[in-house]
Amino acid sequence: MHPAPSIILFTTLSGLGFGLLAFLGLGLPPVTGWVAFVFFFLANALAVGGLLASVTHLANPKNAIKAFREWRSSWLSREGVLAVASLLVMGVFAVALVFFDIRLRTVGALGALLSLATVFTTSMIYTQLKTVPRWNEWTTPPIFMLHALGGGALLAGQPRLAAILLIALGLLMMWAWIKGDEKSLAGTTMETATGLGRIGKMRLLEPPHSGQNYLLKEMAYEVGRKHAQKLRILSLLLGYALPAALMLLFTVHHLTALIAIIAHLIGVAAGRWLFFAEAAHVQRLYYGK
Amino acid sequence: MTSLPQSTEKKLGLVIDLDTCVGCHACVVSCKEWNTSNYGSALSDVDAYGPEPQGTFLNRVHSFEAQPESGCSQTVHFPKSCLHCEDAPCVTVCPTGASYKREEDGIVLVNEADCMGCGLCAWSCPYGARELDQIFGVMKKCTLCVDRIYNENIPEEDRVPSCVRTCPAGARHFGDLGDPDSDVSRLVASRDGMDLMPEMGTKPVNKYLPPRLKDVPSDAALEATHKTPEGLFAWLDKALEKL
Numbered sequence: 001m002h003p004a005p006s007i008i009l010f011t012t013l014s015g016l017g018f019g020l021l022a023f024l025g026l027g028l029p030p031v032t033g034w035v036a037f038v039f040f041f042l043a044n045a046l047a048v049g050g051l052l053a054s055v056t057h058l059a060n061p062k063n064a065i066k067a068f069r070e071w072r073s074s075w076l077s078r079e080g081v082l083a084v085a086s087l088l089v090m091g092v093f094a095v096a097l098v099f100f101d102i103r104l105r106t107v108g109a110l111g112a113l114l115s116l117a118t119v120f121t122t123s124m125i126y127t128q129l130k131t132v133p134r135w136n137e138w139t140t141p142p143i144f145m146l147h148a149l150g151g152g153a154l155l156a157g158q159p160r161l162a163a164i165l166l167i168a169l170g171l172l173m174m175w176a177w178i179k180g181d182e183k184s185l186a187g188t189t190m191e192t193a194t195g196l197g198r199i200g201k202m203r204l205l206e207p208p209h210s211g212q213n214y215l216l217k218e219m220a221y222e223v224g225r226k227h228a229q230k231l232r233i234l235s236l237l238l239g240y241a242l243p244a245a246l247m248l249l250f251t252v253h254h255l256t257a258l259i260a261i262i263a264h265l266i267g268v269a270a271g272r273w274l275f276f277a278e279a280a281h282v283q284r285l286y287y288g289k
Numbered sequence: 290m291t292s293l294p295q296s297t298e299k300k301l302g303l304v305i306d307l308d309t310c311v312g313c314h315a316c317v318v319s320c321k322e323w324n325t326s327n328y329g330s331a332l333s334d335v336d337a338y339g340p341e342p343q344g345t346f347l348n349r350v351h352s353f354e355a356q357p358e359s360g361c362s363q364t365v366h367f368p369k370s371c372l373h374c375e376d377a378p379c380v381t382v383c384p385t386g387a388s389y390k391r392e393e394d395g396i397v398l399v400n401e402a403d404c405m406g407c408g409l410c411a412w413s414c415p416y417g418a419r420e421l422d423q424i425f426g427v428m429k430k431c432t433l434c435v436d437r438i439y440n441e442n443i444p445e446e447d448r449v450p451s452c453v454r455t456c457p458a459g460a461r462h463f464g465d466l467g468d469p470d471s472d473v474s475r476l477v478a479s480r481d482g483m484d485l486m487p488e489m490g491t492k493p494v495n496k497y498l499p500p501r502l503k504d505v506p507s508d509a510a511l512e513a514t515h516k517t518p519e520g521l522f523a524w525l526d527k528a529l530e531k532l
């Protein structure tokens with residue numbers, strides 16, 4: 001699948017923002033006043049910034065407001081509804097905490113739950129797609145959730161928890177990569193795509209058009225294998241191993257935290273790029289790919 | 290509403306005969322002609338006369354080669370457009386309600402006034418039957434010529450999808466696949482009509498008729514025909530032998 005920068009930014013930043021919001025809602029760290037303001041500002045900037053990036057992905061954004069309508073059937077719609085709901089609930093919690101020094105525990109807990117539910121709906125947008133076998137796996141939702149929780153813990157200054165979550169996440173990412181490589185297109189072939197396996201082995205003789213088109217650009221993206229392996233290692237080291245090591249082996253102060261967060265962000269962005277670039281869509285078979 | 294109807298009164302769709310299709314792309318052109326000037330926004334082209342032309346099409350013809358265990362390979366031209374699936378994933382994923390399946394005839398349509406151009410429906414379609422228009426920013430797909438088939442302003446023989454009307458080989462058939470006695474249903478039954486990617490669970494309404502089995506092996510024509518010489522050649526053969 002085409003690794004659109006807007007979508008990579010969106011899933012990376014929003015996930016992190018909602019993860020931090022979840023921790024703040026649970027009172028971690030137990031900040032008040034201006035320090036709380038800075039934390040909430042950061043969380044909202046990440047969450048909202050990511051959402052805005054995702055809007056730039058739309059080809060017809062003037063209808064974006066209609067995306068709240070179909071929450072009964074569509075995961076993308078559910079994501080929109082829950083994102084707005086979490087931002088509103090956490091907004092109430094933040095205002096009470098920052099300006100009135102009141103900790104509305106139930107509101108915070110509800111906001112935390114909604115924030116995590118938002119990340120879950122994001123993951124389901126990808127998980128639901130049978131057409132992309134690499135995404136259509138049980139590992140996709142926990143990977144998204146662990147990104148939000150691990151990154152959130154890192155930002156919320158919970159070193160031990162962050163380290164444990166990031167290590168678990170790194171291991172799960174490896175598992176998902178290996179299983180995804182094995183699964184490939186999950187048994188869908190040019191023979192099942194054309195129904196002509198009964199005659200023999202199929203090969204594309206001539207594509208339907210000589211130039212590019214939307215389908216090829218969007219659904220038939222290809223990355224070199226060597227490239228992918230390097231990026232996987234980079235993503236694992238920077239995104240999960242280094243921050244976890246920094247959190248466990250050093251006394252955490254601003255500098256170590258900053259390095260851990262920056263490394264984590266770069267690693268996650270690399271991993272997300274791969275998440276899209278390596279995801280093969282079955283319709284590429286009609287193009288003999 | 291992007292929930293799918295429980296069932297539809299009719300299941301209008303196409304039956305495409307892969308035995309007959311000659312790969313002339315007439316259906317591709319007629320589809321573009323009709324649909325760029327009727328339902329919804331036009332089907333735009335980008336850089337149409339430049340070095341990298343591309344555009345939106347609702348129907349495209351792929352050409353494949355099938356290689357049997359032995360003998361010659363076989364060319365199969367393969368037109369592909371929306372299959373108006375019964376369990377259409379493109380409908381349920383849509384957040385805006387723009388994509389829907391009609392209860393009365395099962396046609397899957399996009400209401401362009403609601404589409405936000407997110408492209409998720411195209412991701413969910415196994416067949417590559419939806420294209421996001423690069424200029425208008427809305428999702429385009431086969432409408433089964435919904436603006437022809439019920440159109441009383443055009444002669445009756447034209448009230449079929451444009452591709453069906455155009456096909457010079459008669460490789461495309463249109464009808465109600467929900468009615469077991471319809472011409473198209475009978476055709477499917479008699480010719481072993483099939484679904485594409487049945488494992489995707491989309492239950493396509495459109496069916497494909499596989500090429501008929503060859504009555505003689507394809508490489509029979511390539512066999513040498515004069516194995517034992519006769520007549521003048523037999524005499525020559527003998528004469529040469531004696532030399």
Ligand code: SF4
Pocket residue numbers: 370371372373374377378379380397413414415416417418419430491
């Ligand atoms: S062929 Fe694709 S676009 Fe058409 S109904 Fe099926 S899933 Fe939807």
Ligand code: SF4
Pocket residue numbers: 382383384385386387388399403404405406407408409410411427428
């Ligand atoms: S591109 Fe349009 S029709 Fe397709 S899912 Fe998005 S809003 Fe719905």
